Amino acid sequence: NPGAAPPRLPFSRVTQEDLAFFRTLLPGRTITDPDLLKSSNVDWLKTVEVCPQGGNTGLVGGSVPVFDEIILSTSLMKQVITFDNISGILTCQAGCVLENLSNYLEERDFIMPLDLGAKGSCHIGGNVSTNAGGLRLLRYGSLRGTVLGLEVVLADGRILNCLATLRKDNTGYDLKQLFIGSEGTLGVITAVSILCPRKPKAVNVAFLGCSSFQQLLETFQCCRGMLGEILSAFEFLDASCMSLLEKHLKLTNPITESPFYIVIETAGSNATHDEEKLHKFLEEVMTSSLVTDGTVATEATKIKALWSLRERVTEALTHEGYTYKYDISLPVEKIYDLVQDMRGHLGDMAKNVVGYGHVGDGNLHLNITSPSKDPALLAAIEPYVYEWTSKWKGSISAEHGLGLKKRNYIYYSKPSEAVALMGSIKAMLDPKGILNPYKTLPDNIH
Ligand code: FAD
Structure with a gap:
């Protein structure tokens, strides 16, 4: 099975002397108690026995050790460093939990450019290391565009301070991109600067039912055309997902049963304008029978309830x-x-x-x-x-x-020339292969 653990590479074993060294370096913060280590050694899906580690919500076995790698957790690195309320640029340590950053920004009338179901646990460093997409990508784009700077500790201990807070910076190679999405295999991200949008004044969520995927696609096309710049999310789940939400999480389907469900979010600066646009769109998709039933929320609690139908599918499946x-x-x-x-x-x-x-x-x-x-x-x-x-x-x-x-x-998904080049970059930045071994790169490249 190519997804299984490969043979252990010839790294040395952690000795009592190593532990003594870490205890001097990080007094009181070197954990060896097996009970305390349990939550760090098993990932969210509980599939790997026992690396850089953020919130450990990753879904591909990247955040947990395979053999006896040392876990380097960022969970104590949770300080906001600066926030500029003119540019909307936030600079913070890598261990800040995404939801805490969202709350911090909302108090200042801004939002994070990304949102995902694991927001209560995942760290911004983990989000950047996985180049997490999530629910707002449609509107604000990928982290490759919104992350403006990174501070990274390299495998040899050098600190790469590329923590720029500039929207434009064409001074040579954009090195931060190497660390975005490289899953801790090239360096450990310690701080992030990120461009944050203003908090929208009006948010609406529509939950709709469609009788076929073709109709769902046509609804998407219509939605893009009619909602334009205020469209911030277009998500879907099928009827089997809905049954699992009802069965395991006791969530209620707010509309009549359908083969497909859509969550549409609009976010804009003028409630009347946005509602008018949304209602015209809904009228169009209802009268043309693209959509069979639907409900709309403008109030925070109901918006949250509709979103949870999409966000909690991952959780329902685990049951x-x-x-x-x-x-x-x-x-x-x-x-x-x-x-x-x-x-x-x-x-x-x-x-x-x-x-x-x-x-x-x-x-x-x-x-x-x-x-x-x-x-x-x-x-x-x-x-x-x-x-x-x-x-x-x-x-x-x-x-x-x-x-x-x-x-x-x-x-x-990648030609062999590209994978070989990835191997060369890994060898240059981490010649001893000590950063998150057995991850990302295939077994024929170390
Ligand atoms: P971890 O799981 O701790 O680590 C993930 C990877 O990044 C590992 O390889 C780890 O070694 C590395 N890493 C972590 N921190 C650092 C660091 N500081 N420096 C270098 N490397 C580091 N993902 C999406 O993209 N979109 C979604 O919509 C989405 N929804 C989810 C919903 C649920 C309910 C769950 C459980 C997961 C979801 N995920 C989603 C997957 C996961 O939440 C993301 O991949 C998230 O970005 C991981 O962040 P984390 O802090 O938990 O990282």
């Missing part, structure tokens, strides 16, 4: 037993074909095959559950799912990264 998770980018019109194809391909082998994700970004989360880990099921899914994705020129990791689990499948 089903074991989940095989795939995070795929495809041309948007193909994204649900993969779910349907997979249902046919797997037949009764899988308990559930569900699809949800970021329609606006062409990003499908395909999740397949079984009561427990099932090697025969896994063999039926992989490499089939990657071959399918590659055939349509998609990406086998849209936003979660490769970590331990997906590293050997990289060739389905």
